[in-house]
Amino acid sequence: TRTPVNVTVTGAAGQIGYALLFRIASGQLLGADVPVRLRLLEIPQAVKAAEGTAMELDDCAFPLLSGIDITDDAKTAFDGVNVALLVGARPRAKGMERGDLLEANGGIFKPQGEAINAGAADDVRVLVVGNPANTNALIAQRHAPDVPAERFTAMTRLDHNRALSQLAKKLGVSVTEIKKMTIWGNHSATQYPDLFRAEVNGRVAAEAVDDQQWLENDFIPTVAKRGAAIIEARGASSAASAANAAIDHVYDWVNGTAEGDWVSMAVPSDGSYGVPEGLISSFPVTVKDGRYSIVQGLELDDFSRGRIDASVAELVEERDAVQALGLI
Numbered sequence: 001t002r003t004p005v006n007v008t009v010t011g012a013a014g015q016i017g018y019a020l021l022f023r024i025a026s027g028q029l030l031g032a033d034v035p036v037r038l039r040l041l042e043i044p045q046a047v048k049a050a051e052g053t054a055m056e057l058d059d060c061a062f063p064l065l066s067g068i069d070i071t072d073d074a075k076t077a078f079d080g081v082n083v084a085l086l087v088g089a090r091p092r093a094k095g096m097e098r099g100d101l102l103e104a105n106g107g108i109f110k111p112q113g114e115a116i117n118a119g120a121a122d123d124v125r126v127l128v129v130g131n132p133a134n135t136n137a138l139i140a141q142r143h144a145p146d147v148p149a150e151r152f153t154a155m156t157r158l159d160h161n162r163a164l165s166q167l168a169k170k171l172g173v174s175v176t177e178i179k180k181m182t183i184w185g186n187h188s189a190t191q192y193p194d195l196f197r198a199e200v201n202g203r204v205a206a207e208a209v210d211d212q213q214w215l216e217n218d219f220i221p222t223v224a225k226r227g228a229a230i231i232e233a234r235g236a237s238s239a240a241s242a243a244n245a246a247i248d249h250v251y252d253w254v255n256g257t258a259e260g261d262w263v264s265m266a267v268p269s270d271g272s273y274g275v276p277e278g279l280i281s282s283f284p285v286t287v288k289d290g291r292y293s294i295v296q297g298l299e300l301d302d303f304s305r306g307r308i309d310a311s312v313a314e315l316v317e318e319r320d321a322v323q324a325l326g327l328i
Protein backbone atom coordinates (compact mmCIF):
# COMPACT_ATOMS: atom_id res chain seq x y z
CA THR A 1 0.00 0.00 0.00
CA ARG A 2 1.13 3.52 -0.76
CA THR A 3 1.93 6.09 1.93
CA PRO A 4 -0.89 8.62 2.12
CA VAL A 5 -0.32 12.04 0.59
CA ASN A 6 -0.81 14.87 3.10
CA VAL A 7 -3.31 17.38 1.75
CA THR A 8 -3.90 20.56 3.77
CA VAL A 9 -6.98 22.68 3.13
CA THR A 10 -7.34 26.10 4.74
CA GLY A 11 -10.75 27.68 5.19
CA ALA A 12 -12.00 24.10 5.32
CA ALA A 13 -15.33 25.07 6.89
CA GLY A 14 -16.19 27.53 4.12
CA GLN A 15 -18.35 27.07 1.04
CA ILE A 16 -15.54 26.06 -1.28
CA GLY A 17 -14.06 23.81 1.40
CA TYR A 18 -17.36 21.97 1.69
CA ALA A 19 -17.48 21.37 -2.05
CA LEU A 20 -13.81 20.41 -2.18
CA LEU A 21 -13.11 18.02 0.69
CA PHE A 22 -15.39 15.18 -0.44
CA ARG A 23 -13.85 15.17 -3.88
CA ILE A 24 -10.33 15.09 -2.47
CA ALA A 25 -11.25 12.21 -0.17
CA SER A 26 -12.84 10.28 -3.03
CA GLY A 27 -9.61 10.34 -5.04
CA GLN A 28 -10.36 13.00 -7.60
CA LEU A 29 -7.54 15.35 -6.58
CA LEU A 30 -4.61 13.01 -7.07
CA GLY A 31 -5.90 9.80 -8.58
CA ALA A 32 -8.15 6.87 -7.85
CA ASP A 33 -5.29 4.84 -6.33
CA VAL A 34 -3.72 7.50 -4.11
CA PRO A 35 -4.60 7.47 -0.39
CA VAL A 36 -4.83 10.89 1.26
CA ARG A 37 -4.60 12.24 4.76
CA LEU A 38 -6.52 15.49 5.21
CA ARG A 39 -5.40 18.37 7.40
CA LEU A 40 -8.02 21.03 7.91
CA LEU A 41 -6.92 24.51 9.00
CA GLU A 42 -9.52 26.94 10.25
CA ILE A 43 -9.72 30.02 12.41
CA PRO A 44 -10.68 29.13 16.02
CA GLN A 45 -14.35 30.12 15.67
CA ALA A 46 -14.79 27.85 12.62
CA VAL A 47 -13.05 24.75 14.03
CA LYS A 48 -16.33 23.31 15.28
CA ALA A 49 -17.90 23.60 11.84
CA ALA A 50 -14.83 21.90 10.34
CA GLU A 51 -15.32 19.09 12.86
CA GLY A 52 -18.85 18.70 11.54
CA THR A 53 -17.57 18.37 8.00
CA ALA A 54 -15.03 15.81 9.22
CA MET A 55 -17.87 13.78 10.74
CA GLU A 56 -19.57 13.72 7.35
CA LEU A 57 -16.31 12.70 5.69
CA ASP A 58 -16.11 9.80 8.17
CA ASP A 59 -19.65 8.86 7.26
CA CYS A 60 -18.70 8.48 3.61
CA ALA A 61 -16.27 5.66 4.49
CA PHE A 62 -14.01 6.72 1.64
CA PRO A 63 -11.52 3.87 1.02
CA LEU A 64 -8.73 6.33 0.16
CA LEU A 65 -9.12 8.58 3.20
CA SER A 66 -6.58 7.51 5.79
CA GLY A 67 -7.28 10.20 8.38
CA ILE A 68 -8.38 13.76 9.15
CA ASP A 69 -6.69 16.25 11.48
CA ILE A 70 -8.28 19.57 12.35
CA THR A 71 -6.36 22.51 13.75
CA ASP A 72 -6.26 26.28 14.07
CA ASP A 73 -2.46 26.29 14.09
CA ALA A 74 -0.69 26.82 10.76
CA LYS A 75 2.54 25.06 11.88
CA THR A 76 0.61 21.92 12.73
CA ALA A 77 -1.50 22.12 9.56
CA PHE A 78 1.47 22.33 7.19
CA ASP A 79 3.81 19.90 8.92
CA GLY A 80 4.75 17.34 6.26
CA VAL A 81 2.29 18.78 3.75
CA ASN A 82 2.54 17.57 0.14
CA VAL A 83 -0.37 19.50 -1.35
CA ALA A 84 -1.54 22.77 0.22
CA LEU A 85 -4.83 24.27 -0.91
CA LEU A 86 -5.06 27.79 0.50
CA VAL A 87 -8.76 28.56 0.26
CA GLY A 88 -9.43 30.62 3.39
CA ALA A 89 -8.95 34.33 2.86
CA ARG A 90 -10.38 37.62 3.98
CA PRO A 91 -13.10 38.64 1.54
CA ARG A 92 -13.58 42.28 0.64
CA ALA A 93 -16.20 43.77 2.93
CA LYS A 94 -18.36 46.70 1.84
CA GLY A 95 -16.46 49.96 2.04
CA MET A 96 -13.13 48.22 2.62
CA GLU A 97 -10.13 49.95 1.03
CA ARG A 98 -7.83 47.83 -1.10
CA GLY A 99 -4.94 48.48 1.26
CA ASP A 100 -6.98 47.11 4.16
CA LEU A 101 -7.88 44.03 2.13
CA LEU A 102 -4.25 43.37 1.22
CA GLU A 103 -3.17 43.95 4.80
CA ALA A 104 -5.78 41.55 6.20
CA ASN A 105 -4.67 38.90 3.73
CA GLY A 106 -1.03 39.57 4.51
CA GLY A 107 -1.91 38.61 8.09
CA ILE A 108 -3.13 35.24 6.79
CA PHE A 109 -0.68 34.36 4.00
CA LYS A 110 2.56 35.51 5.66
CA PRO A 111 2.32 33.08 8.61
CA GLN A 112 1.09 30.35 6.28
CA GLY A 113 4.11 30.88 4.02
CA GLU A 114 6.37 30.69 7.07
CA ALA A 115 4.69 27.51 8.26
CA ILE A 116 5.06 25.92 4.82
CA ASN A 117 8.71 26.93 4.83
CA ALA A 118 9.23 25.37 8.24
CA GLY A 119 7.45 22.07 7.80
CA ALA A 120 6.38 21.20 4.29
CA ALA A 121 7.55 18.04 2.53
CA ASP A 122 10.23 18.43 -0.17
CA ASP A 123 7.72 17.92 -2.94
CA VAL A 124 5.16 20.43 -1.64
CA ARG A 125 2.81 22.02 -4.16
CA VAL A 126 0.79 25.06 -3.17
CA LEU A 127 -2.39 26.33 -4.82
CA VAL A 128 -3.88 29.62 -3.64
CA VAL A 129 -7.63 29.99 -4.22
CA GLY A 130 -8.45 32.74 -1.70
CA ASN A 131 -8.59 36.21 -3.24
CA PRO A 132 -6.74 38.28 -4.26
CA ALA A 133 -5.23 34.91 -5.19
CA ASN A 134 -2.19 35.93 -7.25
CA THR A 135 -0.96 38.42 -4.68
CA ASN A 136 -1.79 36.18 -1.72
CA ALA A 137 0.32 33.51 -3.40
CA LEU A 138 3.15 36.02 -3.81
CA ILE A 139 3.01 36.90 -0.10
CA ALA A 140 3.12 33.23 0.95
CA GLN A 141 5.91 32.47 -1.52
CA ARG A 142 8.11 35.32 -0.30
CA HIS A 143 7.88 33.96 3.23
CA ALA A 144 8.95 30.50 2.18
CA PRO A 145 12.49 31.14 0.89
CA ASP A 146 13.54 27.50 1.28
CA VAL A 147 10.77 26.20 -0.95
CA PRO A 148 11.39 26.48 -4.70
CA ALA A 149 9.40 29.52 -5.84
CA GLU A 150 7.72 27.60 -8.66
CA ARG A 151 5.79 25.51 -6.13
CA PHE A 152 3.56 28.49 -5.36
CA THR A 153 0.69 28.88 -7.79
CA ALA A 154 -2.67 30.64 -7.92
CA MET A 155 -5.90 29.53 -9.51
CA THR A 156 -7.13 30.76 -12.88
CA ARG A 157 -8.53 27.37 -13.85
CA LEU A 158 -12.09 28.42 -13.05
CA ASP A 159 -11.72 31.30 -15.52
CA HIS A 160 -10.21 28.84 -17.99
CA ASN A 161 -13.14 26.44 -17.61
CA ARG A 162 -15.64 29.29 -17.87
CA ALA A 163 -13.98 30.39 -21.12
CA LEU A 164 -14.20 26.84 -22.52
CA SER A 165 -17.91 26.66 -21.77
CA GLN A 166 -18.76 30.09 -23.17
CA LEU A 167 -16.88 29.38 -26.39
CA ALA A 168 -18.38 25.90 -26.75
CA LYS A 169 -21.86 27.38 -26.38
CA LYS A 170 -21.21 30.12 -28.92
CA LEU A 171 -19.96 27.67 -31.53
CA GLY A 172 -22.30 24.83 -30.70
CA VAL A 173 -19.41 22.43 -30.10
CA SER A 174 -18.39 20.24 -27.19
CA VAL A 175 -15.72 21.54 -24.79
CA THR A 176 -13.65 18.53 -25.84
CA GLU A 177 -13.30 20.04 -29.32
CA ILE A 178 -11.51 23.09 -27.87
CA LYS A 179 -7.77 23.04 -27.14
CA LYS A 180 -5.15 25.55 -26.01
CA MET A 181 -7.38 27.92 -24.09
CA THR A 182 -5.38 30.48 -22.12
CA ILE A 183 -6.18 32.90 -19.32
CA TRP A 184 -3.42 35.49 -19.05
CA GLY A 185 -2.62 37.78 -16.12
CA ASN A 186 -4.49 38.33 -12.89
CA HIS A 187 -7.47 36.39 -11.52
CA SER A 188 -9.56 39.57 -11.56
CA ALA A 189 -11.72 41.59 -13.91
CA THR A 190 -8.60 42.48 -15.95
CA GLN A 191 -7.81 38.85 -16.83
CA TYR A 192 -7.49 38.09 -20.53
CA PRO A 193 -9.15 34.93 -21.89
CA ASP A 194 -7.39 34.46 -25.23
CA LEU A 195 -9.24 33.12 -28.28
CA PHE A 196 -6.40 33.93 -30.68
CA ARG A 197 -4.33 31.02 -29.47
CA ALA A 198 -7.19 28.68 -28.63
CA GLU A 199 -8.17 26.12 -31.26
CA VAL A 200 -11.51 24.58 -32.17
CA ASN A 201 -11.04 21.36 -34.10
CA GLY A 202 -7.64 22.65 -35.16
CA ARG A 203 -8.85 26.07 -36.30
CA VAL A 204 -7.97 29.34 -34.50
CA ALA A 205 -10.95 29.99 -32.18
CA ALA A 206 -11.12 33.73 -32.91
CA GLU A 207 -11.42 32.92 -36.62
CA ALA A 208 -14.05 30.25 -36.01
CA VAL A 209 -16.03 32.83 -34.03
CA ASP A 210 -15.32 35.58 -36.60
CA ASP A 211 -17.02 38.23 -34.47
CA GLN A 212 -14.61 40.65 -32.77
CA GLN A 213 -17.62 42.50 -31.34
CA TRP A 214 -18.77 39.36 -29.48
CA LEU A 215 -15.22 38.52 -28.45
CA GLU A 216 -14.57 41.96 -26.91
CA ASN A 217 -17.98 42.99 -25.62
CA ASP A 218 -19.56 39.67 -24.71
CA PHE A 219 -17.09 36.83 -24.30
CA ILE A 220 -14.32 38.57 -22.35
CA PRO A 221 -16.62 40.43 -19.90
CA THR A 222 -18.84 37.35 -19.43
CA VAL A 223 -15.84 35.24 -18.41
CA ALA A 224 -14.27 37.98 -16.30
CA LYS A 225 -17.49 38.90 -14.47
CA ARG A 226 -18.99 35.45 -14.15
CA GLY A 227 -18.41 35.39 -10.39
CA ALA A 228 -20.64 38.44 -9.89
CA ALA A 229 -23.32 36.97 -12.19
CA ILE A 230 -23.39 33.81 -10.09
CA ILE A 231 -23.76 35.75 -6.85
CA GLU A 232 -26.64 37.65 -8.46
CA ALA A 233 -28.39 34.44 -9.56
CA ARG A 234 -27.60 32.11 -6.67
CA GLY A 235 -27.47 34.56 -3.81
CA ALA A 236 -24.08 33.11 -2.89
CA SER A 237 -20.68 33.02 -4.56
CA SER A 238 -19.61 30.16 -6.77
CA ALA A 239 -18.34 27.33 -4.65
CA ALA A 240 -18.71 23.96 -6.40
CA SER A 241 -17.22 25.30 -9.64
CA ALA A 242 -14.33 26.90 -7.74
CA ALA A 243 -13.70 23.60 -5.95
CA ASN A 244 -13.88 21.76 -9.28
CA ALA A 245 -11.27 24.09 -10.75
CA ALA A 246 -8.95 23.52 -7.78
CA ILE A 247 -9.28 19.76 -8.36
CA ASP A 248 -8.48 20.22 -12.08
CA HIS A 249 -5.46 22.45 -11.33
CA VAL A 250 -3.81 20.04 -8.90
CA TYR A 251 -4.76 16.89 -10.80
CA ASP A 252 -3.11 18.19 -13.96
CA TRP A 253 -0.07 19.53 -12.08
CA VAL A 254 0.50 16.07 -10.59
CA ASN A 255 -0.63 13.85 -13.46
CA GLY A 256 0.27 15.93 -16.53
CA THR A 257 -1.52 17.70 -19.37
CA ALA A 258 -2.76 16.01 -22.53
CA GLU A 259 -0.55 15.90 -25.61
CA GLY A 260 -1.35 18.84 -27.92
CA ASP A 261 -3.13 20.83 -25.23
CA TRP A 262 -2.32 23.09 -22.31
CA VAL A 263 -4.01 24.59 -19.24
CA SER A 264 -3.95 27.95 -17.47
CA MET A 265 -2.11 28.35 -14.17
CA ALA A 266 -0.92 31.48 -12.38
CA VAL A 267 2.77 30.77 -11.70
CA PRO A 268 5.86 32.83 -10.86
CA SER A 269 6.98 34.48 -14.07
CA ASP A 270 10.41 33.68 -15.47
CA GLY A 271 10.13 36.78 -17.64
CA SER A 272 8.24 35.00 -20.43
CA TYR A 273 6.08 37.24 -22.61
CA GLY A 274 7.49 40.33 -20.91
CA VAL A 275 5.83 39.56 -17.57
CA PRO A 276 8.19 40.85 -14.85
CA GLU A 277 10.10 38.02 -13.24
CA GLY A 278 8.64 36.77 -9.97
CA LEU A 279 5.11 38.10 -10.47
CA ILE A 280 2.55 35.34 -10.10
CA SER A 281 0.66 35.69 -13.35
CA SER A 282 -1.47 33.31 -15.40
CA PHE A 283 0.14 31.62 -18.40
CA PRO A 284 -0.49 28.70 -20.70
CA VAL A 285 1.39 25.75 -19.18
CA THR A 286 2.04 22.13 -19.99
CA VAL A 287 2.90 19.58 -17.32
CA LYS A 288 5.18 16.60 -17.65
CA ASP A 289 6.52 14.35 -14.87
CA GLY A 290 4.92 16.56 -12.23
CA ARG A 291 6.62 19.78 -13.40
CA TYR A 292 4.95 22.54 -15.32
CA SER A 293 6.54 24.71 -18.01
CA ILE A 294 5.25 27.94 -19.48
CA VAL A 295 4.45 27.39 -23.16
CA GLN A 296 7.10 29.25 -25.16
CA GLY A 297 7.19 30.93 -28.54
CA LEU A 298 3.58 32.07 -28.95
CA GLU A 299 3.24 35.13 -31.14
CA LEU A 300 0.99 37.77 -29.65
CA ASP A 301 -1.18 40.08 -31.77
CA ASP A 302 -1.50 43.73 -30.67
CA PHE A 303 -4.97 43.28 -29.17
CA SER A 304 -3.80 40.40 -26.97
CA ARG A 305 -0.56 42.19 -26.07
CA GLY A 306 -2.52 45.22 -24.84
CA ARG A 307 -4.88 43.10 -22.73
CA ILE A 308 -2.06 41.09 -21.18
CA ASP A 309 -0.07 44.24 -20.40
CA ALA A 310 -3.07 45.81 -18.67
CA SER A 311 -3.64 42.79 -16.42
CA VAL A 312 0.07 42.48 -15.64
CA ALA A 313 0.15 46.20 -14.77
CA GLU A 314 -2.53 45.51 -12.16
CA LEU A 315 -0.40 42.70 -10.70
CA VAL A 316 2.57 45.08 -10.51
CA GLU A 317 0.38 47.56 -8.61
CA GLU A 318 -0.75 44.89 -6.17
CA ARG A 319 2.84 43.76 -5.64
CA ASP A 320 3.97 47.35 -5.04
CA ALA A 321 1.11 47.86 -2.59
CA VAL A 322 1.99 44.80 -0.48
CA GLN A 323 5.65 45.82 -0.65
CA ALA A 324 4.75 49.30 0.64
CA LEU A 325 2.80 47.65 3.47
CA GLY A 326 5.88 45.62 4.39
CA LEU A 327 4.11 42.34 3.63
CA ILE A 328 6.80 41.11 1.27
Ligand code: NDP
Nearest residue numbers: 010011013014015016041042046088089091130131238242
Ligand atom coordinates in the same frame (compact mmCIF):
# COMPACT_ATOMS: atom_id res chain seq x y z
P1 NDP B 1 -15.56 30.64 0.22
O1 NDP B 1 -15.21 29.26 0.61
O2 NDP B 1 -16.75 30.87 -0.62
O3 NDP B 1 -14.32 31.36 -0.48
C1 NDP B 1 -13.01 31.27 0.04
C2 NDP B 1 -12.08 32.15 -0.75
O4 NDP B 1 -12.00 31.71 -2.07
C3 NDP B 1 -12.52 33.61 -0.81
O5 NDP B 1 -11.37 34.40 -0.58
C4 NDP B 1 -13.01 33.76 -2.21
O6 NDP B 1 -12.73 35.07 -2.69
C5 NDP B 1 -12.10 32.80 -2.94
N1 NDP B 1 -12.53 32.45 -4.27
C6 NDP B 1 -11.69 32.28 -5.32
N2 NDP B 1 -12.33 31.97 -6.41
C7 NDP B 1 -13.62 31.97 -6.10
C8 NDP B 1 -14.78 31.76 -6.84
N3 NDP B 1 -14.74 31.51 -8.12
N4 NDP B 1 -15.95 31.81 -6.21
C9 NDP B 1 -16.00 32.08 -4.91
N5 NDP B 1 -14.93 32.32 -4.17
C10 NDP B 1 -13.75 32.27 -4.75
O7 NDP B 1 -15.69 31.54 1.51
P2 NDP B 1 -16.39 31.26 2.90
O8 NDP B 1 -16.55 32.60 3.53
O9 NDP B 1 -17.54 30.33 2.77
O10 NDP B 1 -15.30 30.45 3.70
C11 NDP B 1 -14.06 30.95 4.01
C12 NDP B 1 -13.55 30.15 5.17
O11 NDP B 1 -12.20 30.47 5.35
C13 NDP B 1 -14.27 30.43 6.48
O12 NDP B 1 -14.64 29.20 7.04
C14 NDP B 1 -13.20 31.12 7.32
O13 NDP B 1 -13.31 30.81 8.69
C15 NDP B 1 -11.96 30.54 6.72
N6 NDP B 1 -10.71 31.24 6.90
C16 NDP B 1 -9.68 30.47 7.33
C17 NDP B 1 -8.43 30.98 7.53
C18 NDP B 1 -7.36 30.08 7.99
O14 NDP B 1 -7.49 28.87 7.86
N7 NDP B 1 -6.30 30.60 8.55
C19 NDP B 1 -8.17 32.40 7.27
C20 NDP B 1 -9.31 33.12 6.77
C21 NDP B 1 -10.53 32.54 6.59
P3 NDP B 1 -13.90 36.15 -2.88
O15 NDP B 1 -14.77 36.09 -1.67
O16 NDP B 1 -13.15 37.45 -3.03
O17 NDP B 1 -14.59 35.73 -4.13
